[in-house]
Amino acid sequence: MMRLYYTLILLFAVLAVTSCKKFLDVAPADRTGSSSFWQTREDVESAVINCYGFVFEKFNDFNSPVIPAVGDMRCGGIGGVVGAGQLGLGFKTISNNDLSNTTDLNVPERYNLVDIDDWAPYFESIANCNITLSEIEKMEALTDDEKNRYEAEVKFVRAFTYFYICRLYGDVPFYTEPYDKTPRPRTSFVTIFNTLIAELDAVKDDLPWTPSNTSDLGVRANRASIYTLIAHLNMWVAGFDKANQNKYWQDAAQKCLAVKNSGEFELLPLEETKRIFKGKTKESIFEFELNRNYGNTSRYVNLGQWMTHSPIVNYGANSDLFFSRELMERIYPPDKPDKRRDIWFYLPYVNNQTFMFLKQINVADPAGDWIFEDNLMIFRYADVLLLGAEAFANLNNNTEAISMLNMVRERAGANLFAAGAENLSDAIFWERQKELIGEGHRWYDFVRTGRVLDPNQALTYLTQEEFDRGAWTWPIDAKARINNPEIVLNLYWVR
Template sequence: MKIMQTRFKIGLLVGLLAFTVSCKKFLEVKPVDTLSGSEFWKNEDDAVKGINGAYRLLLDKFLESTLYNTGDFRAGWWNWFNKRNLAALGRNDMLGGDLNSSDNSAGPKNWTQFYKAIAAANLCIDRIPGIKDPAFSAQNRKALVAEARFIRAFTYFYMVRLYGDVPLQLDPYETAIKPRADMISVLDTCIADLRSCEQDLPITYEDPTNRAVRATRGGALTLMAHMYMWKAGFDAAHKQECWQQTAALGKRVMDLGVYELLPYTKETFQTIFKGRSLEGIFELSLDINYGVQFHSLIAQWVLHEPIIHSSGDLYGGFGSEITPKRAFLDKIYPAGEPDKRFDLWFDDPYSNANPQSAMYLKFSSVSNPSTRDYDANFLIFRYADLLLLRAEALANLGNQDAEAITLLNMVRTRAGARNYSGGGGTALQDAIFLERAKELWGEGHFYYDLVRTGRVMDRNQCENYLTPEQFQRRAWTWPIDLGAVKNNPLIIQNEFWSR
């Protein structure tokens, strides 16, 4: 689709799906072009269908490729064996043929589906305030508009981390093609938008099936905190302000009192990573019971019998397609240091049974061992991530080390690890970064943390590190799909990939 040459008007997009409030199922509704007409946008139910359709369009982007785990693979530190497509990610070979070899690994290059989700959110923002049904309360109306603003802001945040500068589209009817906007200005626009509406979002939902999978005030605050931390890595003149804002936003999330760190036991860790737990802040909903099947996720490559049927009967079925490198495991989980995460999440981590026998069990909720379909949510933000992000901001500020250490040790204590007892400054900052790697590995954060902190240029932190010159030329981005570049003369390819 020539996304930047066509109207962004949602009426030109097709295939919108929606949930119904009553049964929580993904159901096909009328084509989107009819949803922009006079027969739709009549009542609250229509508004909810529009919002859920926007969520589904966003989810579809994650379902089409290895997008979610790009953040875990681009830094390297895996034994790739025969997974040529994932190995291409690990060596930053985004233009070579290996990336296209399987799993639609080149899918993140194309931003069309992101803009479909944005267009749907834009239409909701435009149409919901005009619904005249007296049974549709002003409070619910405001909450749904705020939810649409959250979806739009989150989508732009994800795009910025992938592509850097992106075209900014806020009007569902505008026809003009646009150039890419500076990513800092995009984030500033989204932050201002979220600040204008975050009080309209609910703190929690009465229906537990909505927990974490619909926007909340805590989700909006956490999203803004992540946006500020990304800005801090690229806007040196304002990094102190960004860290202060992140610290303040993180405290507000904590003060809501609705999130907690659940114990790490063999039973509860499965609950956390299944989704909708007390630790979840924002997730994209996956449920095999409602026909959402997906297997282009880390789970299918790092597990084997008896959890999934191993591809190609590797080692009699007891071989994973990829395994973590020992050098990385030794770095984040040093020998002799207690840590429940290492004990619970890794089976035969050093592949003693055979060269590929290691398993990473963090994401092992598989509904069908034969098809290797994953049956749990995409975890985007959870409480441990927020605590460590706030700790990082406080440590960077330099005068709030004690509180940063308290937050760091909250996460370490839950993991059964020894408390951090060192000093502040670089040592504390490094400890927090390492803790994020331990805690969040497999959840798509690692490479983005490397990029925003500049550690992607450190060969000790990133196996396939970038030089400062490569970083400046934005080798950390994805190349933009050539269709977008050809179809919109205002789109300029990221410099590193314009070869």
């Protein structure tokens, strides 16, 4: 009997030892678990690419036309089918800055304009970047150099996301650590931007000016993307933190000058508009790629959806929306030569629906549906030059400012800057309006320069009192307060 016990105990011991073998650790064949991911360089590569995807998803057609709606339509001057129940009513509501009128804003429902107030998707992007950064740090399969490059890229995406939402909502909660569950209050965007500027400054030279793979041109962050973002962060915060304006302007000016002096970027002839906006050119600084062959097409990332008709798209002789003559005359004075007006518009001053906006017209199938394959331009070389010109002009370095301004004007076939006849600061501001129309910059330029307060410049203008109460911000969805009592909504928009 005793023998039997010993045998059993021995047998059990043998089984117990052998069961520690690896055959129990089976990796699922169809999923990526967190333990099997973050092993190789390829894992990091795909995770970094994924970081861009989160924020792009918010901008494309599954959500709302955030970029054209806020960046351009909010400046006013929108005409067309904007009556009750018509498909432009929501845009008209935005162009009147009547954002708490959610009934009109929600027409038509498919544009989801009321969801622009939902900041959660941007924070998913931020949370994803935070996790990716912490994992890259732990990777053993990467050299230090590779780690630095990937971290710089992810930090760019995170900073860009904060840059975008701070311009949209004002102050936001600031999360930089992975898996941070704390309900945080909104941090002043001046603080956030200063933190981001310092963070990007530390990594700005870890990426090359242009990627080794030309198919990554503009669509993956490069050194110029980071420099440009730092410049934009500075220029925005300079408009609010006026005590330190000079410091911000100087930083922005230096960054733009460095992009120019790199010699890697150029302005393409305006006749090649289609190529410029298809993207991945020498003019691209940062953009999101749209290509039907890759399965990411979007209708709502540019104005072409509403401001084109046949023969650009198969849609009769009328666009849905047009820029009013008043707006067009403010931006492009009819008596001045400008190839941008001549190439980018059809009947620019007609003030009716026969108008067309022809900046982004890479249409996949002109006989069929609206599927635009123009990349979603975020930063372009012309933008960098004009931003630099603005910073230099603010610092009274007019020589460099005029040189940068004239580079853009020369390409556009416009009259070069005439000292004495024009005010340099006004000239640069309106040059940005001319050059960047339809690219989601105009409203933010009005806000940060304070020109939104001047009815002679801004069609949709704000009074100083409205501005101070936050009328330049976008309303925040009240659900942001769920589980986070620290959040105070944008009070201007709270009834």
